[in-house]
Amino acid sequence: MIETLSKIGGHTAASLGPVELSLALHYAFDTPRDRLIWDVGHQAYSHKILTGRRDRFPTVKQYGGLSGFLRREESPYDVFNAGHAGTSISAALGMAIARDLKGDDFHVIAVIGDGGLTAGMAMEAFNQAGHDKRRLIVVLNDNEMSIAPNVGAVSGYLNRIRGGQPYNTIKDEIEELLKSIPGVGEMMFKSAKMVKDAISRAFVPGVLAEELGFRYYGPINGHDTDALLEVFEEAKNLDHPVLIHTLTKKGKGYEPAERDPYSWHGTTPFDIASGAFIKSKATAPTYTQVFADTTASMMERDERIVAITAAMPDGTGLNKVSPQFPDRVIDVGIAEQHAVTLAAGMALEGMKPICAIYSTFLQRAFDQVVHDVCLMDIPVAFAVDRGGIVGADGPTHHGLLDFTYLRALPNMIVMASKDENELARMLKTAVEAGHPAAVRFPRGNGLGVQIDEVLEPLEIGKGELLREGRDGAIVAIGHMVSEAVEAAERLAAEGVEVAVMNARFVRPIDTEMVLALADTAGCLVTVEDHFLDGGFGSAILETLEAHGRSGVKIARLGVPVGVHQHGPPEVLRARFGIDAAGIAQRVRDLIAADRRLGVHR
Ligand SMILES: Cc1ncc(C[n+]2csc(CCOP(=O)(O)OP(=O)(O)O)c2C)c(N)n1
Known part of the structure; x- marks a missing residue:
């Protein structure tokens, strides 16, 4: 994992933390028959390596390669796709309910981080699961970190548990103590159960999970596979919800990542020996x-x-x-x-x-x-x-x-x-x-443009005409504007003059400018780095329709609605025709089609 990530970057510390946890889970449970659901999925590289994807691991996050997250289409062991945090317990409970309705008997295990657990929907799921009392295992991968150090009262609560003695040990110790009191005896001991529970509750902060309907195990060293296996075997025999609280170290096994898990959560490529990040030399700020x-x-x-x-x-x-x-x-x-x-x-x-x-x-x-x-x-x-x-x-x-x-x-x-x-x-x-x-605004670097000393706000709903042209007009939004300008320059070199409008606003649209372009240029090409359905181009179409210009020839460029896998943005944009070359080609096609129809401008 370290070797691969040093070359291509990725979720380094997040994925190094739960390696032993992943091993123990796959050893103890019969996956994929037992359903193993990782929250977010950024920590699941070891899961990928263990489930038939070791040879392809060097392609992780690369164009055409393995996904950096879980993907059902990639492996039967990835039972629920993720990327956003906090979904695992809901999905797991759903599967557990379905299992029982179908009369099946597999286990369902959700693995969630201490960060993910603070997400609202994780709390909602926890709330229902505890009430529902169904057989379900939730493994808490607690490393005290979200991407940054975890924040909030739940995180503080977990901290206190971390410092405390494991709940079950305390219960056992109190049991022994009660038994040893002369005159308490076996009978008395039974009726003293309430006292025992009360004492353990007084001593152990981890009791909140039990109060919420979960059997709580922990905290357990998440790097101790024997301890993990023992508790997983025990959990398998219970027929109600279980919370297994494991403590892991983010970045475990690679010293620079252990030392600074914040910077190492997700990384660029790095030099393994020194732990120095290798960054591409940027010419402009992000x-x-x-x-x-x-x-x-x-x-x-x-x-x-x-x-x-x-x-x-x-x-x-x-x-x-x-x-x-x-x-x-x-x-x-x-x-x-x-x-x-x-x-x-x-x-x-x-x-x-x-x-x-x-x-x-x-x-x-x-x-x-x-x-x-x-x-x-x-x-x-x-x-x-x-x-x-x-x-x-x-x-x-x-x-x-x-x-x-x-x-x-x-x-x-x-x-x-x-x-x-x-x-x-x-x-x-x-x-x-x-x-x-x-x-x-997009991910990545800007264009290297100077920023004004004194920032003037923009006039709301006003676009910017960057270039005039009588052969057509490109109406672009956001970071597509620079591509549109380049496309117009390429077309000008061929003798085709197209106007370029920087729309600035998706709402309110600069109706006046759009209509003027529609009337003078005759055909419009809209460009957005966004799904085509309902996006910016759709807003322009609506504007034309609302102002009696339904007949204007318009081509909308953008991303077709679909599940588009990972890849370098420039490669994906070229595939969708929303780079300068694609835009210029679309304008040429539109003009050629007009000529075939004998339309003169
Ligand atoms: C809804 C949502 N918001 C923000 C993020 C960005 N994000 C990715 S991982 C992460 C931290 C998750 O922390 P934790 O669950 O403790 O996992 P760890 O990386 O510590 O193993 C965050 C905030 C996200 N994936 N989903």
Whole structure:
């Protein structure tokens, strides 16, 4: 694992931690007959290696290779696809209920991290499973870390258990103690069961799980396979829910990762001997860095601005902002839904919250965006990072739905930036909008554009005409604008003059500019790094239809709706025809079709 990841990068520390756990689980249980469900799936490399994928492991996360997460299509041992946290107990309980309805008898085991356990839906599932009392095994892979150090009361609670004595040992010790008291005897001992339970409860914080209906085992050294096997064998014989609390070390077995599990959660390639990360030399800052720097400078000038992350301080760049503003950067844990409603509450009290949540994870908080923000027209700014194709993390992480789910909402303003400076200005616009406003930007580096000293907000609903042209028009959004400009340059070299519009806003659309282009250029090509259905191009179509221009020739370029596997963004974009070459070709095709039909412009 270390050798492979040193060459290609990946979830290094996360996957090194549960190696023994994975071995013990596959030894003790009859997988795939027994259903083993890993939460998130980023920690399951050893599971992959143990289940027939050792030879292909060097292809993990590579284009056409193994997925970095679980994938049912990849192996019968991957029983539930994941990528987002907190789903495993729900899926496991569903399978356990189905098993019993079918009269089957396999085991169902969910493996969830201490981070994943804090997700709202994990709590919901735990709540039902404890009440339901069905045979189900939940293994807690507790390494005290989410990606960053885990936060919250549940994490604090687990910490206290970690420091305590194992629950079952305490119970046994109290039993022995009671027996040894002269005159208590076997009979008395039985009636003293309540006393015993009460004493153990008083001593052991791990009792919460038992109170919630689970039999609790732990804490157990998650690197001690004998201890794990013993408890798994015991758990197999129980006919109610069991929580097995294992303690693992993130990065176990590779010293640099053990020492700094935060930086090593997911890594670039690295030098095995020194543990130094090998980074490609970037010419421009990442959009994430621009977001963080802009947020910090806006927070300096306005003390009402607060920034919220859901367990992604590093991914969102807010870890660079929090040292300066420890009280105004809030990590809520893996709790996107809560993050959004928390922001709404703060905004109503006069603060200016920026919710920094990746496009894919904001999906989980859709109802909160609708119900708790948009319906009340509460001014919350959303910094939607990782918009578009993300690359190696694949279908669970591509941000291809945000235009669709955000542009349909009342009061919501939706923007996407063409470069770093526009991102900074859009953030400023969002914070000052007085309405819910989302700014979408992609993973990766910007274009190397200088950022204005003084940030001027944009006029809401106004696009930017970057190039004139009478042969057609390309209407692009976000990071597709630079590709559109390049396509137009290539076409100009061939004598074809196309206009290029940087739409800036998906909502409200700059209707005036779109209609003017439709009327002068005659044909439009829309471009977005987003699913075609319901996205930006659809918004342009709706605009044309609403203003009596249904006859305008339009071609929409984007990502066809589908489950698109991982791969380098530039390769995937080329496949979908949303790079400069693809855009130029689409314009040529459209013009050629017109000529065949004898249309003159
Ligand atoms: C809904 C959701 N939000 C955020 C993330 C990003 N994320 C990936 S792994 C992770 C930490 C998970 O921590 P834990 O479950 O303890 O697993 P560990 O990596 O420590 O083994 C986070 C926050 C996610 N996958 N899903």
